[in-house]
Amino acid sequence: MVRVAHQSSTTIPEHLLSLAPASPYVDLDRAAWSRLSASTPLPLTDDDVDRLRGLGDPIDLDEVDAVYRPLSRLLNLYVNAVTGLHGATAAFLHEQPPRTPYVIGVAGSVAVGKSTTARILREMLARWPSTPRVELLTTDGFLYPNAELARRGLMERKGFPEAYDRRALIRFLSRIKAGQEEVRAPRYSHTIYDIVPGEEVVIRKPDVLIVEGLNVLQPARPSAVDESTVAVSDYFDFSIYVDARTRNIRQWYVDRFLQLRRTAFQRPESYFRKYADLSDDEAVTRALSIWESINAPNLEQNILPTRGRATLVLTKGADHKVQRVRLRKL
Numbered sequence: 475m476v477r478v479a480h481q482s483s484t485t486i487p488e489h490l491l492s493l494a495p496a497s498p499y500v501d502l503d504r505a506a507w508s509r510l511s512a513s514t515p516l517p518l519t520d521d522d523v524d525r526l527r528g529l530g531d532p533i534d535l536d537e538v539d540a541v542y543r544p545l546s547r548l549l550n551l552y553v554n555a556v557t558g559l560h561g562a563t564a565a566f567l568h569e570q571p572p573r574t575p576y577v578i579g580v581a582g583s584v585a586v587g588k589s590t591t592a593r594i595l596r597e598m599l600a601r602w603p604s605t606p607r608v609e610l611l612t613t614d615g616f617l618y619p620n621a622e623l624a625r626r627g628l629m630e631r632k633g634f635p636e637a638y639d640r641r642a643l644i645r646f647l648s649r650i651k652a653g654q655e656e657v658r659a660p661r662y663s664h665t666i667y668d669i670v671p672g673e674e675v676v677i678r679k680p681d682v683l684i685v686e687g688l689n690v691l692q693p694a695r696p697s698a699v700d701e702s703t704v705a706v707s708d709y710f711d712f713s714i715y716v717d718a719r720t721r722n723i724r725q726w727y728v729d730r731f732l733q734l735r736r737t738a739f740q741r742p743e744s745y746f747r748k749y750a751d752l753s754d755d756e757a758v759t760r761a762l763s764i765w766e767s768i769n770a771p772n773l774e775q776n777i778l779p780t781r782g783r784a785t786l787v788l789t790k791g792a793d794h795k796v797q798r799v800r801l802r803k804l
């Protein structure tokens with residue numbers, strides 16, 4: 475038997491160290507990241523941030539200034555660069571440049587704060603002269619209706635990849651990218667916990683479309699032989715993964731459940747009406763049980779493994795503030 479001596483990393487020769495795979499990301503702490511946009515104006519006010527904040531998310535103008543101002547500047551540079559590239563292709567082909575929306579994906583766990591990130595970005599990007607029309611879409615609308623989930627035995631798998639009509643989502647995105655005048659998607663309601671029959675979201679040729687969802691960075695299924703070999707993220711020009719420690723996200727989920735119990739769950743049409751009258755202890759137990767049986771396994775098995783596919787990773791601390799930003803540079 476050959477014994478391999480333990481070698482500390484300090485003893486690895488310099489020329490071998492350079493062979494280690496380079497990370498595709500540049501890793502910046504909050505202060506370094508926020509210094510990158512000194513000359514970019516901050517277009518939002520305290521009132522705007524109050525309006526855009528999600529339930530339980532303490533985001534404030536300071537956070538928007540430190541984290542979202544540089545991000546909106548970076549995205550503005552990218553949008554202009556892609557427009558230039560489309561112009562180059564069109565000039566080469568002797569064609570008019572196409573007007574296709576710039577598509578941004580926002581991924582991350584349930585309760586991590588994706589929708590707040592998406593709403594803030596929408597507002598910031600809309601203030602740039604080159605992208606006045608920014609639309610937002612959540613992939614919740616592409617969940618199968620509850621009746622179909624029940625038929626497939628998937629009611630306890632909401633948010634898992636198999637609970638979505640992936641083909642319909644891909645069809646939707648291909649129409650968006652083709653520059654179709656009007657593209658429609660089903661509407662999901664958190665209150666009734668289901669697709670709303672007969673209602674649609676209509677997207678009309680925006681300059682930027684932000685697509686937010688748990689599953690947006692999932693790779694294509696390798697076994698499929700039809701259009702589903704395409705991944706949702708193939709339609710993205712840029713993607714953001716909102717990241718945090720699982721134990722913090724679990725806490726945010728439970729806190730939000732307690733808040734919803736006093737608000738949305740009270741509505742007669744709420745699917746969770748049955749939880750409205752639970753005591754604090756009972757509500758915490760119920761929320762933890764949903765978290766541990768559905769949202770945590772989905773995070774671990776399906777969402778976290780897609781983090782390395784994102785263009786940008788925002789890492790939040792226990793106080794929801796972004797502590798670290800990783801930007802793909804390769």
Ligand SMILES: Nc1ncnc2c1ncn2[C@@H]1O[C@H](COP(=O)(O)OP(=O)(O)OP(=O)(O)O)[C@@H](O)[C@H]1O
Binds near residue numbers: 582588665
């Ligand atoms: N059962 C519910 N009833 C009413 N509103 C809800 C319910 N669950 C979530 N919401 C609201 O809908 C918003 C979006 O919730 P959703 O579950 O899609 O977000 P998420 O996936 O947890 O992501 P994030 O918190 O990252 O935006 C939340 O901010 C919350 O206020």
Ligand SMILES: CC(C)(CO)[C@@H](O)C(=O)NCCC(=O)O
Binds near residue numbers: 614769
């Ligand atoms: C609709 C999703 C899947 C994503 O937004 C999520 O909010 C959800 O309902 N998850 C299922 C478990 C739960 O009710 O938290």
